[in-house]
Amino acid sequence: MRMCSNPASITFQTASGFSICVVPVASHTFHIRVNRTGLFEAPSPLTRLGIAAPPTSPVNWHTEYVGDALHVITDEAVLRLDRQTGSASLYDKSENLLTRQTKPPYGGGADGFGAQFALSDYERLYGLGDQYDVPLMKRGHTLSISLRSNRVHAPVPLLLSSNGWALLVDTDIEHEFDVGRSSPDELWFHGRRGELAYYLIAGGTLAELLGKHARLIGPSAMLPLWAYGLSFICNQQTTARDMIEDALKFRREGIPCDMIGLEPTWMDRPFDYEAPVRWHPEKFYIPQWMPEGAHTFMGALRTMGFKLSLGLYLPESPRPGTGTGSDDIGPSWYDYLEPFVAQGVQGFKLSTSVPVQEQVHLPAAEEDEEAESALTIAGAIGKIIQEGYAKQTGKRPIVYTPVGYIGVHKYAAMWSGGRRQPHLSVLGLGLSGIPNMSVDMNLHNPAGIHFGFFQPWSKVNSWAYWRHPLLLDADLLALFKTYAKLRYRLLPYIYSAASVSARTGLPIARAMPLAYPDDAAAVPLQNQYMFGDELLVAVFTDQVYLPDGEWIDYWTGDKYAGPAHITYRTPPQAGGPLFVRAGAIIPMWPDVEHAGQRPADRMELHLYPGSDRQYSFYEDDGGSLGYLSGESAETSIVCTQERGGYRVEIGPRIGHFRDMPEHRDWNVFIHTRDKPASVKVNGESWREAAGARKDPAPSHWSFNRRAGLIRLSIHEAAAGSPRPARMEMMYSAEKETRRSEPQPARYGGKPGKTSGELEKELEIGLETGDEAKALSALEQWWEVRAAGDRSPEDIREHWLYLNGLFVRSVERKGRTLGDVLGEDPSHRFQPGPDAGAGQAYEALEQMAKSIVEYDNKQRGRTNEIVRRATDIIVRELDQELSLQAVADRLHLNSSYLSRRFKKEIGMSFSDYVLEKKMELAKELLLIGTTVNATADRTGFKEASYFIRVFRKYWGVTPGEMKP
Known part of the structure; x- marks a missing residue:
């Protein structure tokens, strides 16, 4: 038995001659290396490049031998290795199998390196970076960890499994993943040369795995506070005069914006990292006798509150001996940037000399086996700029790059040009440990603006075009202003989420599998995500799923109860769905034109009563590196929903940072339609202000019934105070009595739909076994048709009508209502002369529940994948439904779905779709629908x-079918 150079390791040789070295680098993470020589002295690639840090504290572990198996045991996991083959199996601390290798791993020989793992039936895999047009769930796909194809921005060799384990390949060599594509039940990766090295991480949800990955690789960079606002990149032909005019347009129109960026055409010659450059003498003329000051174009930008970024081309793909490999790039070339930083430059935009292509297919470059990898160059450049800038100024810049690899998140943000599904880039990188991603905003439609402002950072990129918002038509300009102002008001909330991301790896834009891993309806959704803790954003869709709990439409104030699937109608003032979670605590700024325009001694606090919530509001100086050494402050805000009231506690700030305001006032906005009977602050009763004044006087509160807002202003608790500032809102006894009366349970959905629309939703709920959808539609239908003072005859008519709908629903499946309802006495209810609407409704509700329950039992152990497929089919019979399209939406291989479907349903996918379409067509025609409308x-x-x-x-x- 030979030891690795790391003393906290163990090695052994397999029967086929491969040497394996294992190092427990954390109680949940194992580092495994495989080669032919048995020599493991040199650091593995990610450690050599400074991407992965060696363990800073010892790990408690021991080994056990059971026959031919070697068990490496830590406090949180067990790694079992077959000493004959080298195959590994990973278990959690309770000895539950997480994953296992199905073939012996190999590395260091003529075949390159690779490993293969088993996949369980319902296992979902995420990560692998930003791969063009690939869904978030990667199972069923083959993906290249390479930049050669010119269609991949940031390939990341990190996979997260819904079964509670993660894999990180430790290499800077290009390689390929097959995630259940060739074989649905197997995952493999392969590289053409080099040693095999990888990390296995055990235990937890996707969010917890991201946190463990962040501790292994390092936290993401906190961008300057202003970088989370809006950035504008000028046209590449811009001159200094054009740039100043672009900036003035933002200020004249009152559109907040912080950064103005220039393309690499600002310089007098291409930047080659080997010689200095200067401003282009014609485009950006600076008098040599007065090169600095407020009179220069950079001084004019500073006066307006703008920060300037400069474009740089990344080095071309390296070749041996060129000195441009990531290992060869030295910090000395930062000296060429120092004069520009001294003049006030605060950011650098890295670009590729040939744009990364999104919309066209380019032939892959011919692979050169001797070429050095270009994967890590962007990270190396970002590190040099970040460290050089910090040394020169003591502050953090924004460095943003279009390409990157594992570890780039520690030094740079990512950006991308226009894409067909831009949200997948943002969410996919968030699931790969790279949280600061922005895709160029599409200004020319409302949905593009909506998504553009709900990214981790927001950017309008003119490049070769003319994309200034003031060139939009009046409606789009008004919409852009609305979103830009909202983005800036939300900056305290966004920055707090960024601090969470830096500490834990949890991104600002959180894909639904991250935010709701236990909600089967939420997990497959790609067109919606959580933006921080409190906001749910849906993009490029009108179909929204609201998870369990109450949700408030930000644009209209309408309330919904989840879980619920809704069809959303975007109001004119918006570009897409935006919901606030009930109980939300959202700190905001007042309207500003740029970050830092106003002191942070008066802020807004927007509260949405509905559930208990605790929130930690994070602050630092927004620009220096002091936050890394603890120069920051947090304010604890706790909201409690109590019987008959609502309580808010705002604690004193804990911590300190440079220029922190000594005192702060909170303008509190409570979003509620219910007017309180009394309001107390710190135990003192406050008076209601006359009318709904925007800013009530001290010791007063106001209520605007139309807007559904309570307003008041509270002084924060003094530093060191043992007691928080406290606000209590109480309702009257009469209000409490009314609120506590038994009400029919609400399951979601928005009022205002026609009875016909609600009938369709009810049928879909019954057909798909979705009890929440069925009961929501039933309740709303009953409110529309049977609400108010109805006669017993009306009640009976509505009851019989819905019985007919129930009969049609069960007969379509070859059953009778008697089969479904059985002998349950509750189903024998017949509305008589004395029966009220409540009794009739309760009987119908019980029938609907029984139908759903019966159908779900009949489905038995029907595959969940097939159930979700039939759900899509029944919901979308008005669409063209192909096997491939549905498989893509479920993140599956189409042949795999076809086999599952035939096995569970007993007919092919196409036959099932045709049957459902023809049944619906028959029903439509029988009620008088025209042939064209039915088609x-x-x-x-x-x-x-x-x-x-x-x-x-x-x-x-x-025509013959029509009555």
Whole structure:
């Protein structure tokens, strides 16, 4: 047995001659290396490059031998290795199997390196960086960890599993992942040369795995506070005069913005990292006798509150001996940037000389086996700029790059040009440990603006085009202003989320599997995400799923109860759905034009009663590196929903940072439609201000019923005070009595739909076994049709009508209502002369529950994948439904879905879709719907084709079917 150079390690040789070295680097993480020589002295690639840090404290571990198996045991995990083959199995501390290798790993020989792992039936895998047009869930795909194809921004060799384990390949060599594509039940990765080295991380949710990864690789950089605002990149032909005019347009129009950026055309010659450059003498002329001061174009930008970033081209892909490999880049070339930083430059935009292509397919570059890897160059450049800038100024810059690799998050933010599904880039990198990602905003439609402002950082990039917001039409300009102002008001909330990201790896924009890992309805959704703790954003869709709890539409104030699937109608003042979680605590700034325009001694606190919540508001000076040594402050805010009231406690700030305001006032906005009977602050009763004044006088509160807002201003507790500032809001006894009366349970959905729309939702809920959807639609239908003072005859008519709907629903599945309801006495209710609407409704609600329960039992152990597929089919019969499209939405291989579908349903996918479309068509025609409308409602683009299909299926034409 030979030891690695690391004393906290163990090695052994397999029967096939491979040497394996294992190092427990943390109680949950193992580092494994495989080669032919048995020599492991040199650091592995990620350690050599400074990306992964060696363990700073010893790990408590021991080994046990069980036959041919070697067990490496820590406090949190067990790694079992077959000493004959080298294959590894990973277990959590309770000895639950997390993953296992299905073939012996190999590395260091002519075959390169690789390993293969088993995948369980319902295992979902995320990560691998920003891969063009690939869904968040990577199972069923083959992905290249390479920049050669010119279609990948940031390939990251990190995979997170829903089964509670993670894999990080420790290499700077290009390689490939097959995530259940060739074989649905296996994951493998392979590189053409080099030693095999990788980390296995055990235990936890996706969010917890990201946290363990962050501790292994290092936290992400905190951008300057202003960088989380809005950045604008000028056209590449811009001159100093054009740039100043662009900046003035923002200020004249009152659009907040912080950074103005220049493309690499600002310089007198291409920057080659080997010689100094200067400002372009014609485009950016600076008098040599007065090169600095407020009179220069940089001084004019500073006067307006703008920060300047400069574009630099990254080195070309390195070749041996060129001195441009990531190992060869030295910090000395930062000297060329020092004069510009001295003049006031605060950021650097890294670009590729040939733009990363999004919308076109380019042939992959011919691979050169001798070429050095370009994967780590962007991270190396970012590190040199960040460290050089910090040494020169004591502050943090923003460095943003279009390409990157594992570890780039420690030094740079990421950016991307326009993409067909830009949100997948943001969410995919967030699931890969790179949280600060921005995709160029599409200004020319409301949905693009909506998404553009709900990214970790926001950027408008003109590049070769003219994308200034003032060139938009009046409606889009007004929308852009709305979102820009909202973004800046939310900066304290966003910056607090950024601090969480830096500490834990949890990104600002959190994909639903991160935010709701235990909600089966939320996990597969790609077009919505949580933005911080409190805001749910949906993009490029009108279909929104609201998880359990109460949600408030930010744009309208309407309330919804989750879990619920809703079809969202975006109001004119918005570009997409935005919901606030009930109980939310959101710190905000007042309106500003740029970060730092106003002192932070008066802020807003927006509260949304509905559940108990605790929030930690984070602050630092927003620009220096002091936060790394603890120069920051946090304010604890606790909101409690009590019987008959609502309590808010704002604690004193804990901590200190440079220029921290000595005192702070909070303008508190409580979003509620219920007017309180009394309000107390720190035990003192405050008076209601006359009218709904915007800023009530001291010791007063105001209520605006129309806006649903309570306003008041509270002084924060003094530093060191043992007691928080406290606000108590109490309702009257009459109000409390009314609120405590039994009400029908609300399951979600928004009032205002027609009874016909609600009937369709009810049928879909019954068909798919979605009890929440069915009961929500039933309740709303009953409110629409049977609300108010109805006669017993009306009640009975509505009750019979819904019985008919229930009969049709169960008969479509070959059953009778008697089969479903059985002998339960509660189903024998018949509305009589004395029966009220409440009794009738309760009977219908019980019937609906019984139908759903019966169907779900009949499904038995029907595959969840198939259930979700049939759910999509039934919901979207008005669309063209292909096997491939549905498989993509479920993140599955189409052949795998086809096999599962045939096994569980007993018919092919296409036959099932046709059956459902033809059943719906028959129903529509029998109630008098026109042939053209029926064709449209069942997803046929041409009525003539629909007629042929209908006749072949039913034996009669649609016209003959109509009554």
